[in-house]
Amino acid sequence: MTGDGNPMHTDPRQVVASDWPADGTADDKLLFLLNYAVLAPSILNAQPWHFAVGDGVVELSEDRGRRLKVVDPEGREAAISCGAALFNLCVAARSFGLAPDVELLGEAAAPAVARVRLGQQSKPASLEDRQLRDAIPERRTSRGGFEERKVPREVLGRLEHAAAAEGARFAWTDAVGRRKEIAALVAEAERAHLSNPDYRNELRDWLLDRRRERHESLREAYYRMGTLAGRTAIHPRGSDEVTMEAASLGRAFASEESAAARLQALVAASPVVALVSTDHDTPTDWLRAGVALERVLLTATAEGLSASFLNAPTELRRLRNRLSSLLGAEGHPQVLMRLGYHPPVSATPRRPLAEVVSLRTSSV
Ligand SMILES: Cc1cc2nc3c(=O)[nH]c(=O)nc-3n(C[C@H](O)[C@H](O)[C@H](O)COP(=O)(O)O)c2cc1C
Incomplete structure (x- = not known):
């Protein structure tokens, strides 16, 4: 990964699976996994999420300051965007042999939406999870016309x-x-x-x-x-x-x-x-x-x-x-x-982790 060595200062787009901190703390691992989470699609690339990390747990919240009040007054699409980030986090965790324990928090906890705790997985990562993880940096929204080719x-x-x-x-x-x-x-x-x-x-x-x-x-x-x-x-x-x-x-x-x-x-x-x-x-x-x-x-x-x-x-x-x-x-x-089908398009930028993550303990 590029940058000054601080995981919060790197460009999430540069994430590569071979940099996985296998010997790091649970929070080091969570920070690494959040690079995958933030590559999720979001309405107008709003990236309306915040992650509070500490003691091997990450709490995902909607960043209500980034909600689009006219087009998305109830926050439906902001919640969909957060859900996409949650899937990335979980599938990436599973691909590295961890078992994410996910709790959806319900409306009473808003703006917090979910809590994820990392547990060790007893079986090795599946091929599907590894393929889906590798697809995360490759996925892009393609707004041009598609080829005239049927989808099987x-x-x-x-x-x-x-x-x-x-x-x-x-x-x-x-x-x-x-x-x-x-x-x-x-x-x-x-x-x-x-x-x-x-x-x-x-x-x-x-x-x-x-x-x-x-x-x-x-x-x-x-x-x-x-x-x-x-x-x-x-x-x-x-x-x-x-x-x-x-x-x-x-x-x-x-x-x-x-x-x-x-x-x-x-x-x-x-x-x-x-x-x-x-x-x-x-x-x-x-x-x-x-x-x-x-x-x-x-x-x-x-x-x-x-x-x-x-x-x-x-x-x-x-x-x-x-x-x-x-x-x-x-x-x-x-x-x-x-x-x-469409030729690859260039990637949209993401905010660095430092803007979307807070650390709840001084362990990292
Ligand atoms: C709930 C939701 C609704 C979206 N609606 C539109 C849309 O109506 N038109 C559009 O062009 N892109 C839409 N997008 C795609 C985002 O603009 C796109 O995910 C964002 O710009 C990031 O780019 P990427 O998907 O290439 O990473 C939507 C994304 C989400 C998650």
Whole structure:
């Protein structure tokens, strides 16, 4: 791993399994595993998590200061993001021969959501856990157009199993007519979002805040945002790489009609559209949805598939039932995505551990 030797100062993206601190303390191990946790996807790359580490236990909390109040007022997608981080932490722990004991804390403990204690595993790590761990740094959201290549049914079956193993459902369709109907629903949701000035302002302010976090002056941030917006306008479709910020900027400043039409075309042309849903819709279900989502995404990555999220229809209460019925899915829709094959895209940055971890003891 790169850096000054302090595990809190390294770039999580540089994590490599061969650096595993086999002889370290339980807290050294937890800190190492958190490099995997923070590579989870999160709504608008908000990374809305905090980890308190001490005595071989890590407590995961939602960082409510990073919740998107217009698009995610109840914190559903923040909880899904935390769930994805929780899955990464657990699968990485198992891959190094540890048995994570996970306690979901329920609403009364909010903003804390889960506690994980490391225990020794009696059997060796499974091949699947090692493959899923190795997929963590490889997984990226791909926002461009996918290749015209069918996704084999047995691969989709593995994704169904992945969601079911974590108590959620994965419903999918590759039928052209159905994909078009879902694409129209996604476009309707996109138009509804972008015609809401509060939504656009939140998107723009969020992006500006992230640039300030990287110590850019306001002037520089606007300049870069303008450049990115221009680049998005020049490369609106095809398999060109579209970064998270460029895509968000495109949405923040484009007309709702052009943004919706672009998204509709991308969805209709994607080989598979899929939905992760849960039986119930409490904060604990959202966390579980995130755990299942990440297991699905890592399984897909290990199979050479790429995924892109289309979550607008799940964010509008009036569209959620229609979305479920279009996919023949039972329960409550949590994450809508498209899947297909795409050349590798560059990685989005992550905050260093020092910003998201606090140590509860002086043992590290
Ligand atoms: C609950 C949730 C909802 C998301 N919704 C969208 C979305 O609607 N559109 C999109 O382009 N990306 C969406 N994303 C993907 C994030 O923007 C992405 O995970 C983040 O930028 C980090 O990039 P990475 O996935 O490549 O690591 C979502 C992610 C999560 C966890």
